[in-house]
Amino acid sequence: MPVSSNGHSGEASESRDTLIMGAGPGGLCSAYVLTKAGVKATVVERAPFVGGLARTIKRDTEYGEFKFDIGGHRWFTKNDRLNELFKEVIAEELLWVNRISRIYFDGKYVDYPLKISNALKAVGPVTSAKAMADYGRTRVQKKIRPTEVESMEDAYVDQFGPTLYKLFFKNYSEKVWGLPCDQMSGDWVTQRSKGMSIVTAVKDAVVPSKGAVVSLIDEFMYPKYGFGRLSERMTDKITEAGNEVRLGAGVTKVHREGTRVTGVTVETEKGEERLEATNYISSIPLTVLAKIMDPPAPADVLAAADSLTFRNIITVNVMLKRKQVTPDTWLYVHDKRILFGRFHEPKNWSPYMVPGDEFTSLVIEYFCSFGDHIWEMTEEELVENAVDHLVNDLKFIDRSEVIGGFTIRAPRAYPSYVMGYEAPLNKIKAFIDSFENLQIIGRYGTFRYNNTDHSIETGLLAAENILGERHDLDQVNADKEYHEIKQVRKSAPAAGS
Numbered sequence: 001m002p003v004s005s006n007g008h009s010g011e012a013s014e015s016r017d018t019l020i021m022g023a024g025p026g027g028l029c030s031a032y033v034l035t036k037a038g039v040k041a042t043v044v045e046r047a048p049f050v051g052g053l054a055r056t057i058k059r060d061t062e063y064g065e066f067k068f069d070i071g072g073h074r075w076f077t078k079n080d081r082l083n084e085l086f087k088e089v090i091a092e093e094l095l096w097v098n099r100i101s102r103i104y105f106d107g108k109y110v111d112y113p114l115k116i117s118n119a120l121k122a123v124g125p126v127t128s129a130k131a132m133a134d135y136g137r138t139r140v141q142k143k144i145r146p147t148e149v150e151s152m153e154d155a156y157v158d159q160f161g162p163t164l165y166k167l168f169f170k171n172y173s174e175k176v177w178g179l180p181c182d183q184m185s186g187d188w189v190t191q192r193s194k195g196m197s198i199v200t201a202v203k204d205a206v207v208p209s210k211g212a213v214v215s216l217i218d219e220f221m222y223p224k225y226g227f228g229r230l231s232e233r234m235t236d237k238i239t240e241a242g243n244e245v246r247l248g249a250g251v252t253k254v255h256r257e258g259t260r261v262t263g264v265t266v267e268t269e270k271g272e273e274r275l276e277a278t279n280y281i282s283s284i285p286l287t288v289l290a291k292i293m294d295p296p297a298p299a300d301v302l303a304a305a306d307s308l309t310f311r312n313i314i315t316v317n318v319m320l321k322r323k324q325v326t327p328d329t330w331l332y333v334h335d336k337r338i339l340f341g342r343f344h345e346p347k348n349w350s351p352y353m354v355p356g357d358e359f360t361s362l363v364i365e366y367f368c369s370f371g372d373h374i375w376e377m378t379e380e381e382l383v384e385n386a387v388d389h390l391v392n393d394l395k396f397i398d399r400s401e402v403i404g405g406f407t408i409r410a411p412r413a414y415p416s417y418v419m420g421y422e423a424p425l426n427k428i429k430a431f432i433d434s435f436e437n438l439q440i441i442g443r444y445g446t447f448r449y450n451n452t453d454h455s456i457e458t459g460l461l462a463a464e465n466i467l468g469e470r471h472d473l474d475q476v477n478a479d480k481e482y483h484e485i486k487q488v489r490k491s492a493p494a495a496g497s
């Protein structure tokens with residue numbers, strides 16, 4: 001009898017052997033847990049490397065090796081069990097990193113996530129007064145005539161008022177999603193900044209909560225040779241114990257019969273091969289999974305898969321002969337004239353990301369869609385664009401300090417919560433749920449804006465379902481509390497200590 005989501009019965013099966021599609025952190029975590037339990041697990045991965053979006057790229061230069069994540073990946077979760085798992089895997093390579101994230105706003109720096117007092121100071125007394133007044137007006141209007149929060153714009157205005165929304169959220173969100181905020185669903189905001197309204201900020205400043213402290217996460221864990229070590233180290237443990245992670249093996253068909261998946265076809269250098277197992281876990285894009293079913297999924301499921309969209313990211317990786325550019329973990333650049341949205345400096349995360357203390361580097365994030373003007377730019381044009389903005393517009397670096405640059409393209413990096421996305425998503429999920437031996441996990445695997453911790457959690461719970469437990473994977477990352485806040489008892493260590 002299947003549990004409500006992701007369809008695995010959890011009943012002891014004669015054979016527990018499992019085929020896992022995708023070797024990102026989610027899929028590898030499933031294999032890691034099954035391997036530790038002595039169960040046969042095979043991971044098939046289309047790329048020639050593990051780690052998916054959370055991999056680390058190495059670049060050899062005449063000065064030595066630079067390392068780059070695809071956009072900095074920090075480890076943070078409120079789930080102690082996942083923290084223990086992370087520490088177990090990373091072991092002696094674990095570092096604690098102080099977090100400084102800021103928005104570069106009109107030549108000034110504003111803390112991110114937004115600290116209200118700091119934001120109001122940056123905009124000056126007149127705009128601050130306007131921001132507070134129109135926030136008050138919004139609250140009163142809401143009381144008189146309550147309206148549903150539907151769009152991303154509604155959600156931001158609800159929490160911060162129209163002025164702060166326009167100053168600090170509108171431009172950046174439109175850079176990330178490529179659509180006006182009134183066309184995006186408010187779901188993303190409620191997950192990301194719940195509890196971060198003007199009211200809570202003022203309340204916390206006036207009457208600090210008793211017994212528990214609400215703290216922003218200002219320290220996080222990171223593997224000293226890059227976030228990709230999480231996937232690489234799990235792979236080592238999986239293969240050392242005799243299970244397999246097959247690279248260069250892309251799934252092209254998922255065979256089905258009645259309520260069961262009966263096998264997958266993978267394409268390798270040597271041609272096509274059919275692989276079979278008792279259980280299947282998929283972390284490959286949900287829309288792809290729906291489209292490669294054999295026999296094909298019903299027409300309405302295929303149409304639903306066609307209607308879901310995503311955003312791509314291109315990172316421009318710039319190597320510099322300079323000690324440091326900024327002290328930030330991330331720096332957000334809202335200015336619409338600057339084509340990129342955010343950058344980070346890997347050396348601020350770990351000194352091992354650069355070949356020596358006289359060097360640093362930047363990973364600069366360009367959000368885009370297939371076929372748009374950014375996606376169509378060549379590597380050379382993108383590197384030049386990034387350097388030009390950094391030298392001439394932001395004045396962060398000198399051109400003579402640049403010793404090289406290259407790009408990484410990551411398609412389908414962000415599931416897009418465009419207004420109305422829920423209906424097609426639920427249609428696909430209901431179809432997938434009808435298979436008793438198939439579970440979906442991860443980020444694009446479930447079409448949920450999951451960070452690595454959530455992706456890992458779904459992988460862990462899917463594996464435990466195969467081991468006989470009963471978890472509903474749909475509950476992962478379903479809470480509406482802001483991810484960046486951790487409730488900590490005063491007597492307990494603060495987040496990340």
Ligand SMILES: Cc1cc2nc3c(=O)[nH]c(=O)nc-3n(C[C@H](O)[C@H](O)[C@H](O)COP(=O)(O)OP(=O)(O)OC[C@H]3O[C@@H](n4cnc5c(N)ncnc54)[C@H](O)[C@@H]3O)c2cc1C
Nearest residue numbers: 022024025026046052053071073074250251442443451452
């Ligand atoms: C810019 C950026 C910054 C981020 N920052 C953070 C952060 O700071 N902290 C954090 O926790 N998370 C962060 N994330 C999110 C994190 O990258 C994801 O949550 C995580 O990588 C998802 O893991 P996954 O295993 O679900 O998917 P993925 O990492 O996407 O892995 C899926 C794998 O499936 C493979 N695949 C696809 N199709 C097929 C096929 N047909 N057959 C076989 N294999 C296939 C892919 O090649 C890939 O390796 C960030 C993401 C981005 C884009």
